[in-house]
Amino acid sequence: MDEIKEKFPEILSPKEKAEEREGLPPLSSAETGKVITRFPPEPNGYPHIGHAKAAIINSEYAKMYGGKCILRLDDTNPESERMEYHAAIKVGLDWLGVKFDIVKNTSDDMELIYQKGTELINIGKAYVCTCKREDISKNRKERISCRCSLNDIEKNNLGWKKMFEKFKPGEAIVRFRGDMKSDNAVMRDPVLFRIIDEKHYTLNDKYRIWPSYDFAVAIEDSSDGITHAFRSKEFELRKELIEAILESLNMRKPQQGFFSRLEFKGMPISKRILRPLIEEGKVSWYDDPRLPTLEALRRRGIRPEAIKKFILSLGMTKADTLAPFDALEAFNRKIVDVDSIRLFMVLKPKKLFVNNLPFSKVEIANHPTKDMGKREINIDENFYISGDDAEVIRVNSTIRLLGVGNVLITKIGANIEGEFVEGDSSDVAKIQWISEKDAHEIKILVPKQLFIEDEFNEDSLEELEALTEPQYLQLKEGKEIQFVRFGYCRKDSQAQAIFTHK
């Protein structure tokens, strides 16, 4: 060691220590004020946590560099897109609090996209292919070109024109001249345009030739001025294609970055899995609190800020993230704690008579540390306490009814009896209670993990019958509550609350 010190003193002096950073890692080639990012969802389903990740990362980078973020509805496949989804995505993003500087649709630029397609044909970088689907797929596997790729520009132009009218869907497509020998299968002369006669949800039958994802993204990202495009990892192979297309057209290329998909353990995102559950009635709808959709998360009581913090805490890793739901809960709990009213709620109610109660009403603070006011509760000798608490009570022991006082238990039978006694609260079990005369009955939905080891969990939604205070009725729907000694719940309706987390 000393020898090293003498001979190579420079290697012992530390290099710049990377500063502890907050949020996302810095971009390598970003200029403040000039960063433009984008989030391009396809309106083909309800938005979920995966959409949230893409939207938040892209908008956050724009924010970090004082740039802009574009929301671009990627509506180039009329077969699977619907206004309903388009609207749901907007609502979801709005709730998330992600702001966009520009909102547009890919289909706004169809003329541009056609123009670029024509250009590609005219420079010999694209051709019309009339092969059968199976043959194309087979050729791709075997890495061989088809006869169509030999056609000259004139013939391709003719075919291109025919696609607008004469050809039927499936009879002709436009293909990019990539490299049939490439190891990256995406490069093996991929589809640029295909014919779809289905009615588009806003444009109706205005167009019938629609660009493929890769082509639309390439053209749009470039022409929208996107400097940095972040997508999830499954698109990583498309990077090469998009760059090849833009190079052929001599168009500016954005930086492309990738991040891992995000899913919660036992909470699948895929429509392929969710749809049957809904059809079979195993989950009620896309807002069922067991689901990772934005709507479900909202209903369950998860706050947008929690989702944002959680997602930023994952960073830009490309390692697959199968996060346990409690990772999100921890963020949410801190946010929700400060403005959740504390209410009493009792499960498996057991009657408790309290003799010689010296007063007929109590005042209880709505929050232990924050000033959220107080509420007054009328009481008499008839109380309910939780069955679980009742079980551990013994004759001659003392319990404390929170906010009321100590009760010495005198008798335990079908009901429990006790008498009010003076005394301090230290060293006594403190339990919540409900006044019998105006107990309000509610149902509490407790969402659990939907799938366990790939099997649908039949017990994933527990329904609890509960008694709570009349104050519950005064709360606005959607309010977060902490039921004391139980956990956080969100008021879903006058008769139902949904368990958020402990």
Added chain:
RNA sequence: GCUCCUGUGGUGUAGUCCGGCUAAGCAUACUGCCCUCUCAAGGCAGUGAUCUCGGGUUCAAAUCCCGACGGGAGCACCA
């Protein structure tokens, strides 16, 4: 099968590009204490990883190279 990505404490990640500062930071979970008329939040402390495994390069490797194994994705006229 082929191709690409990926593998750090119970969990989620930072660090990996540009090897030494770190036998590894943060968060969460867990444990204990403090606070408290909640088993919440808050404060403090603690347990816990030789960085998937095996080789190699080097004075020095989580960091570079090779190989194995595990996980994910792509191989659509879906995005």
